[in-house]
Amino acid sequence: MRGVLKRAVATLALLLLAACGPVPHPFEHETANPLVEDRRALSTLSVQPVGGLSGLDEAIIKAFEDEDVPAASHPPAAGGLWLRGTWLAGKGVSWVLQDPKGAVVGEVLIPVPEGAFNDLARLQTAKASAKALAHILRGEDPKASEEDIDQRPRIALPPLKAPKDFDAEGLRRAAIAALLREGYVVSDAKGLPVVLCDIHITPPPAGMTNGQDLLELSWVVQSPDGKELGKVTQGNPVDHLLLTGYIGPLGRAIADSAAPGIAEVLRKQSATAQKTSP
Numbered sequence: 001m002r003g004v005l006k007r008a009v010a011t012l013a014l015l016l017l018a019a020c021g022p023v024p025h026p027f028e029h030e031t032a033n034p035l036v037e038d039r040r041a042l043s044t045l046s047v048q049p050v051g052g053l054s055g056l057d058e059a060i061i062k063a064f065e066d067e068d069v070p071a072a073s074h075p076p077a078a079g080g081l082w083l084r085g086t087w088l089a090g091k092g093v094s095w096v097l098q099d100p101k102g103a104v105v106g107e108v109l110i111p112v113p114e115g116a117f118n119d120l121a122r123l124q125t126a127k128a129s130a131k132a133l134a135h136i137l138r139g140e141d142p143k144a145s146e147e148d149i150d151q152r153p154r155i156a157l158p159p160l161k162a163p164k165d166f167d168a169e170g171l172r173r174a175a176i177a178a179l180l181r182e183g184y185v186v187s188d189a190k191g192l193p194v195v196l197c198d199i200h201i202t203p204p205p206a207g208m209t210n211g212q213d214l215l216e217l218s219w220v221v222q223s224p225d226g227k228e229l230g231k232v233t234q235g236n237p238v239d240h241l242l243l244t245g246y247i248g249p250l251g252r253a254i255a256d257s258a259a260p261g262i263a264e265v266l267r268k269q270s271a272t273a274q275k276t277s278p
Contacts, residue, residue: 045069046076050085050093053117057085059126066127067134068174070248081105083133087112095129097136106136154187155179155195155266162199167247171199174251178259184266193229193269194222195262201243212237219258221265230265232258 045064049057057073060083064071076082086094088109097106110129113121157175162168175197176186198218204211219232234257242250 044074044076045071045081045083047071047073047083048085049073050087052087052089053085053093053112053122053125055122056093056126059122060129063123063126063130064134065170065246066173067130068170068177068248068252069130069134069137070246076100085129093125093129095133097133106133108132108136152180152183152185153266153270154189154192155184156188156192157186157195157197160197160199163201165244166199166201167245167251168199170247171197171251171254174247174255175259178252178255179262182259182263184263191224193224193266194226196220196222203240213240213243214238215243217254217258219262221262221269223269229269230262232261232265234258 047057047061061071061073071083080100082098082100084096084098086096088094092109092111094109095107096104099105108129110125110132112125115121157172157179160168160172160175162171175195179186179195196219198220200214200216202214202216204213214235215238216235217233219234221229221231223229234254238250
């Protein structure tokens with residue numbers, strides 16, 4: 001199944017940009033996302049128990065879901081990464097990402113709330129840890145992504161329209177993160193440009209053995225008054241098992257592929273508006 005996932009991630013790509021005219025190849029100069037290009041990051045991260053901090057391993061596995069990072073307590077697949085934590089009294093928990101040979105590929109120190117390590121402290125530590133480690137896995141600079149966030153343009157991204165078993169909220173979270181990397185902050189404020197997403201899944205013809213579902217997505221960018229500014233369309237055959245439950249790396253691949261095109265539509269419209277304004 002991992003091979004199917006890798007093929008789906010590698011081939012799901014932008015097919016069409018329309019409505020606002022041709023957009024000049026927005027992906028040609030994009031830096032590859034390590035979570036998409038590195039096969040280790042497409043397999044499940046193996047989280048080990050942390051001595052002295054009971055239940056933290058289970059809590060961070062759950063917290064990783066919000067970061068769209070697959071994690072579990074069992075050993076990783078061949079070539080996968082291990083995550084080991086060490087409690088340093090008075091300092092926090094030191095997390096180390098290691099490859100199969102034991103080489104360190106990333107590390108971070110996360111403070112642990114003072115006092116008893118209760119449910120609240122465990123949750124806070126897990127969420128902070130998962131967020132920091134996800135930045136490392138994606139090759140992101142967390143300071144760079146936050147220091148000018150108040151100055152970035154806002155857009156709206158309502159819930160995605162999708163079949164009931166599809167992880168639409170997981171894809172929406174991935175899209176929010178991808179759009180943030182493109183310089184746009186998703187907001188609930190009124191009067192903003194809106195990005196709408198419609199998702200269709202077409203099963204293979206009856207009787208076809210080993211057939212894959214056709215996954216099609218249409219991202220429509222609208223002005224605040226509802227005028228269509230542009231559209232990004234994606235489509236690819238995908239194994240049915242990847243389209244039910246946690247969407248994980250496939251969702252990141254979809255979002256990372258669509259976000260630059262969406263941003264290009266928004267930038268073109270902004271430039272046009274500035275030229276026509278008095």
